[in-house]
Amino acid sequence: MDHVVYLDAKEKELDKFKSGQKSMIIRGAAGRKLPHGRVHPGEVLWFVENSGDGLVRCCATVKKVFSSEKLTEEESQKLISDYQAMLCLTPNQIKRWGGKRYLVLIEVENLQEITPFAVDRSSYGNMDDWLPVDNIERIKNNLSDSCW
Template sequence: MDNVVYLDYKAKELEHLKSGQKTMIIRGAMGRKLPYGRVNKGDVLYFVENKGDGLIKGKAFVESVFNSEKLTKEQSVEMVEKNQDKLFLAPGQKKRFSGKRYLVLITIKDFKTIEPFQIDRSDYVNMDDWLPVENIEKVKINLLTELGI
């Protein structure tokens, strides 16, 4: 399964993935929402920054996934703190995810920068930060085709 993952531009998440400082992606919510239970070892993550250009610039493989059970605020904060060395979260991100009832921790491997491309988001009406696209080739926009070349 291929997934498009939005990264925090201001927190320089893509740069931290490139440098190897960041090796884990986190998502959290008060309920079980994407990607909870929907991402697995071996899946491919394609990374795009939330700065409006819509360009996918990197990819990595999922090495492992942890979907938490319902957490107390304290357990959630502790889990974020315990994994901060891999998550490499900016203070605002730490605040955002600490205290969520459900956390998904995704360890990645083999990150690489790729030739940037865009995807067709028309099938994804919700503006979520995680899109399970199944096969990236089906949503990849071929710019030459778009230009009629």
């Protein structure tokens, strides 16, 4: 399974992955929302910055996944604190994700920069920041590089 993942351009998440400062993605919500239970080790994540150009710029392999059960606000904050070295979150991001009832932590490896390409989101009605796409080939526009 391939996933298109939008990263926070304002907080320079992609740059942090490239430099090695960051090796983990966080997602959270009040309920079990994507990618909770839908991402697994060995799958490929295709990274897009939410800066408006919509271009996939890097890909990485999922190394480990932790999908939480229902958390208290304190448990949520502690989980973020415990993994902050890998998450490399800014204070704004800690505020955004802290206190969520359900958290998903995804450790990635083998990050590769690729020739940027656009994806066709027309079959995805929601404007979510995580799209499970089965196979990136189905939605790519002129992919000249491959992650593998």
